[in-house]
Amino acid sequence: MPELPEVETIRRWLLGGGEALPGQPPQHTVRDRPGILGREILAARVLWERTLAAPHTAEFERRVAHQTIRDITRRGKFLILHLDQEKLLFHLRMSGDLLVEDAWLPLAPHHRLVLELEGSLRLAFNDPRKFGRVWLVSDPQTILANLGPEPLDERFTPEQFHTLLRAHHRQLKPLLMDQTFIAGLGNIYTDEALHLARLHPLMISHTLDQEKAARLLDSIRQVLEEGIRRQGASIDWVYRGGDFQNHFRVYQRTGEPCPNCGTPIQRIVVGQRGTHFCPVCQKLEAG
DNA sequence: AGGGAAACCCGAACGC
DNA sequence: TGCGTTCGGGTTTCCC
Numbered sequence: 191m192p193e194l195p196e197v198e199t200i201r202r203w204l205l206g207g208g209e210a211l212p213g214q215p216p217q218h219t220v221r222d223r224p225g226i227l228g229r230e231i232l233a234a235r236v237l238w239e240r241t242l243a244a245p246h247t248a249e250f251e252r253r254v255a256h257q258t259i260r261d262i263t264r265r266g267k268f269l270i271l272h273l274d275q276e277k278l279l280f281h282l283r284m285s286g287d288l289l290v291e292d293a294w295l296p297l298a299p300h301h302r303l304v305l306e307l308e309g310s311l312r313l314a315f316n317d318p319r320k321f322g323r324v325w326l327v328s329d330p331q332t333i334l335a336n337l338g339p340e341p342l343d344e345r346f347t348p349e350q351f352h353t354l355l356r357a358h359h360r361q362l363k364p365l366l367m368d369q370t371f372i373a374g375l376g377n378i379y380t381d382e383a384l385h386l387a388r389l390h391p392l393m394i395s396h397t398l399d400q401e402k403a404a405r406l407l408d409s410i411r412q413v414l415e416e417g418i419r420r421q422g423a424s425i426d427w428v429y430r431g432g433d434f435q436n437h438f439r440v441y442q443r444t445g446e447p448c449p450n451c452g453t454p455i456q457r458i459v460v461g462q463r464g465t466h467f468c469p470v471c472q473k474l475e476a477g
Numbered sequence: 478a479g480g481g482a483a484a485c486c487c488g489a490a491c492g493c
Numbered sequence: 494t495g496c497g498t499t500c501g502g503g504t505t506t507c508c509c
Binding site: 240283284285317318319320321358359360361364461462 | 478479480481482483485486487488
Binding site: 191192193267281282283284285319321323367369376377462463464 | 500501502503504
């Protein structure tokens with residue numbers, strides 16, 4: 191669910207100046223809200239203890255208060271609020287969302303942690319399934335150190351990607367979803383990238399030649415950039431305002447025609463994950 | 478090292 | 494209609 195493009199979309203909303211998709215009316219959630227950059231955190235309320243990974247509630251509420259939000263960045267699927275003294279890290283996991291609301295609104299049922307901001311605003315971490323986690327740390331590297339390269343970082347070259355692929359003997363699908371291998375891909379964008387690259391999800395990473403590795407990295411970048419351009423995908427009941435779900439090539443399109451060749455899309459399970467692919471465009475043998 | 482399974486969760490979808 | 498069951502998805506942990 192929230193993967194790199196969704197997290198990046200939320201990051202941009204939080205910075206302010208959010209724009210509606212072309213031809214669509216403004217929405218009711220964060221996109222018509224002012225940004226939170228430069229605002230002081232007046233107080234914090236932890237509504238579900240386990241959402242807070244560190245520190246414990248009382249210390250968190252004490253330490254986060256009276257710090258100002260100086261910057262908002264992203265690393266993989268982590269959203270990072272840079273405060274005066276510390277960093278506030280969010281991982282949305284399955285169902286997390288960050289909303290900017292008027293401070294007087296009653297708390298929605300699935301709000302797990304809220305920060306009261308100056309200007310009568312509130313930053314709310316909403317997470318129906320309670321998988322999301324929040325950290326307040328002085329050094330974000332303690333949390334982020336094991337993440338693989340950023341796929342959209344232009345300093346990350348196809349040659350480096352090929353070397354990484356050859357260093358493993360793993361199926362492409364679970365390898366691409368491994369955040370220590372490459373950061374930011376989840377189930378949706380992995381299936382989409384593999385289809386665009388015409389590579390079978392069960393293909394073994396070690397067997398990719400330079401050309402296929404370059405094609406795969408290019409495909410990863412294309413689907414991530416399209417996801418960001420469309421402001422992410424809104425799937426299940428979690429509405430985030432994006433419309434990439436209307437442009438999926440294979441994800442959750444089992445039985446529908448492949449956009450390339452018309453063959454019905456197949457669904458298999460790989461590493462406990464639903465995996466969608468075209469059996470004609472994505473051959474396991476020579477591609 | 479890599480793969481499989483379970484755990485964490487709960488709303489939605491499905492079956493009866 | 495309403496109940497019970499299954500599913501799915503990101504990550505960690507544990508076991509083979």
